[in-house]
Amino acid sequence: MSSSVGCFFLDTCIILSDILKEDTPRIEKLKKDSSFHKIPCYISISVKKESYEKVQETLNFLGNVVRETIKYQLEESRKKRNITLETSMNSDDIKALEDLFSSYQNAMRTSKIGLASPIALIEEWIISFLGEKMAKGVTIDVNQFLLELVKKLLELTSLIEDLYDELVTFQKSFVQTKDISVDAVIIKTLQSIGIHKPDDYHIASAFSHQTVTKEKTVFVTLDFNSILSKRDLILKQINLVCCDPLYALYHII
Amino acid sequence: MTFTTSRATSIDYKGSALRYGLIDIRPIEIVETIKKFGLKFKRTIRTFESIKPPESYADLVTFQNETIFGTIEMPKWFDADKLVKTFSQCSIDSYENDIEFKKMAENVKKAERKGRPLLLFVQFAKNRLESSRDCYLEAEAERFLESNFPLSFFNKLVVFDNTYYDFVKILEERVRIGEFYASCARNLDMYKKKFAQMRRTISPIIDQMDKCYFSYDRLKKYVLVWNAKDYKEVLNPKFLDFKNLDFSEFEKHYNDYNMMLQETREFLLRYNSDILVKELVSKESTTNMFSKLVMLPSSSKTLEG
Numbered sequence: 001m002s003s004s005v006g007c008f009f010l011d012t013c014i015i016l017s018d019i020l021k022e023d024t025p026r027i028e029k030l031k032k033d034s035s036f037h038k039i040p041c042y043i044s045i046s047v048k049k050e051s052y053e054k055v056q057e058t059l060n061f062l063g064n065v066v067r068e069t070i071k072y073q074l075e076e077s078r079k080k081r082n083i084t085l086e087t088s089m090n091s092d093d094i095k096a097l098e099d100l101f102s103s104y105q106n107a108m109r110t111s112k113i114g115l116a117s118p119i120a121l122i123e124e125w126i127i128s129f130l131g132e133k134m135a136k137g138v139t140i141d142v143n144q145f146l147l148e149l150v151k152k153l154l155e156l157t158s159l160i161e162d163l164y165d166e167l168v169t170f171q172k173s174f175v176q177t178k179d180i181s182v183d184a185v186i187i188k189t190l191q192s193i194g195i196h197k198p199d200d201y202h203i204a205s206a207f208s209h210q211t212v213t214k215e216k217t218v219f220v221t222l223d224f225n226s227i228l229s230k231r232d233l234i235l236k237q238i239n240l241v242c243c244d245p246l247y248a249l250y251h252i253i
Numbered sequence: 254m255t256f257t258t259s260r261a262t263s264i265d266y267k268g269s270a271l272r273y274g275l276i277d278i279r280p281i282e283i284v285e286t287i288k289k290f291g292l293k294f295k296r297t298i299r300t301f302e303s304i305k306p307p308e309s310y311a312d313l314v315t316f317q318n319e320t321i322f323g324t325i326e327m328p329k330w331f332d333a334d335k336l337v338k339t340f341s342q343c344s345i346d347s348y349e350n351d352i353e354f355k356k357m358a359e360n361v362k363k364a365e366r367k368g369r370p371l372l373l374f375v376q377f378a379k380n381r382l383e384s385s386r387d388c389y390l391e392a393e394a395e396r397f398l399e400s401n402f403p404l405s406f407f408n409k410l411v412v413f414d415n416t417y418y419d420f421v422k423i424l425e426e427r428v429r430i431g432e433f434y435a436s437c438a439r440n441l442d443m444y445k446k447k448f449a450q451m452r453r454t455i456s457p458i459i460d461q462m463d464k465c466y467f468s469y470d471r472l473k474k475y476v477l478v479w480n481a482k483d484y485k486e487v488l489n490p491k492f493l494d495f496k497n498l499d500f501s502e503f504e505k506h507y508n509d510y511n512m513m514l515q516e517t518r519e520f521l522l523r524y525n526s527d528i529l530v531k532e533l534v535s536k537e538s539t540t541n542m543f544s545k546l547v548m549l550p551s552s553s554k555t556l557e558g
Contacts, residue, residue: 166529
């Protein structure tokens with residue numbers, strides 16, 4: 001293909017999926033299409049900001065769960081059993097954590113959060129980690145256990161920081177950042193059809209780009225609940241195509 | 254590269270320590286007479302001498318601490334000069350007690366032009382960083398558990414450690430090439446020229462890392478001094494309480510550090526565009542859990558039922 005026939009504006013979930021190697025076939029197809037047909041992939045400043053903030057927010061959330069919730073539960077359970085924190089962990093500690101997660105799951109059942117609740121994800125991570133240690137016959141006390149969990153998080157997120165910088169900050173891969181001013185009227189229109197912050201800003205940036213450059217622009221996302229389910233409405237209201245990475249190319253060529 | 258100064262090793266004084274071993278030296282030629290089998294021979298040895306003889310490691314760290322404590326707001330119960338002395342002495346003690354590292358740095362200056370003394374020195378620093386990586390992570394994790402700071406703050410400090418490791422790898426590459434060309438020189442003039450060329454290549458890299466290290470060190474020392482009651486505690490406060498800090502002052506140092514870190518990473522990329530290309534093991538349980546969690550809406554990341 002000779003020159004660009006349009007461009008892709010990527011949502012936060014595409015950036016995070018690429019960094020974290022999630023939804024790989026879809027992301028790889030998008031990258032391949034973009035490279036083969038020389039279709040540039042842009043992100044707005046709002047997507048750049050949201051991607052980074054989501055990683056930081058998740059890290060801080062997990063850090064607080066380990067430092068406060070898990071630690072407190074283990075301390076309290078050991079206090080009741082008259083065991084010091086220096087004693088090696090055993091199945092009673094796992095059962096104490098079971099009580100903790102179970103009480104949260106019960107509370108969540110009455111709330112509106114769906115199946116993939118963060119509690120279940122953290123529960124699987126923590127109990128599998130401890131279970132593996134015990135299965136290997138490794139003795140570990142409460143403080144070491146908490147330390148190991150935090151180390152794992154730091155190791156992972158410092159690596160994510162490298163991958164984020166390569167892709168977004170220094171733009172060494174397939175993405176370029178576009179600083180575009182958005183129209184407040186478009187934001188209002190998007191909000192009126194149920195597109196909320198910061199998605200409204202991401203989509204409005206793609207719309208502004210399309211309007212200013214007259215270049216066919218496709219907003220690419222994996223977010224079905226908030227964006228793709230309203231794709232017809234968005235197209236009707238602001239004439240911007242929103243689609244899954246698998247189909248992005250076919251809206252341009 | 255631990256948060257707590259008292260747990261630091263001399264490799265903590267990275268920028269300065271490497272500068273001390275690699276930059277502030279120049280090659281010289283010494284002609285000596287040796288006696289072998291009853292005969293006298295003249296032997297020419299190429300070695301190094303310090304460019305700035307009075308500048309010791311102690312001078313370097315003291316100067317660095319003077320600059321740090323001259324640019325941060327300090328609690329009224331501390332005196333800047335005493336803090337400079339306390340922190341500098343701690344660094345000097347670590348350096349003096351780290352016989353292995355000290356010997357490596359000194360060996361470079363004494364080395365004859367046989368073998369690859371500069372490369373050996375950088376490789377020593379790199380190997381030590383590799384083997385200490387777990388300790389650095391553990392120290393930051395420990396500090397997090399004894400604080401009320403967000404984990405993202407400690408993550409930024411770990412990013413510095415990783416950047417420093419990338420820096421040493423780049424340095425190793427440059428020194429390997431530079432020292433090889435210098436070793437092929439036919440005479441001292443040519444050798445000096447090649448050596449100067451190598452120094453010109455690595456100086457800006459070390460300068461950049463020193464600037465970044467300064468911001469990193471200043472941020473950590475700012476947090477330490479505002480969480481200590483006296484000089485004894487200042488090297489290792491029991492608990493790091495975010496509420497003890499003046500937020501705008503903290504933000505100033507934190508932003509400066511982040512800016513410098515980003516600038517340094519971008520700078521290093523010019524020397525090796527692959528340094529940020531890393532492999533993420535997506536099936537690893539922490540990665541798996543994190544990837545799913547990060548995609549959830551912000552409002553769901555709470556333990557409030």
